[in-house]
Amino acid sequence: MSRESDFEEYRALILRCKRPELDKLIKSTDLPRGGLKQDLQLRLISYLDQEPPDAFLNSLNDLLLRQKNSAG
Numbered sequence: 001m002s003r004e005s006d007f008e009e010y011r012a013l014i015l016r017c018k019r020p021e022l023d024k025l026i027k028s029t030d031l032p033r034g035g036l037k038q039d040l041q042l043r044l045i046s047y048l049d050q051e052p053p054d055a056f057l058n059s060l061n062d063l064l065l066r067q068k069n070s071a072g
Contacts, residue, residue, distance in 0.1 A: 014044045
């Protein structure tokens with residue numbers, strides 16, 4: 001999978017995450033943590049567009065795998 005398609009999948013994941021999952025993701029960043037769910041989603045997507053550290057991408061991968069395993 002290409003990096004751009006990975007990022008598209010990450011963006012879709014962020015948009016369908018529940019609030020507790022978003023809170024866990026945002027704790028791994030230096031972004032502000034308060035606000036509505038939509039605010040957190042926008043911050044995380046913007047962060048994703050700025051070449052985030054591998055630790056953040058690993059957190060997204062873990063969440064993606066957990067969701068795929070629970071659906072499968």
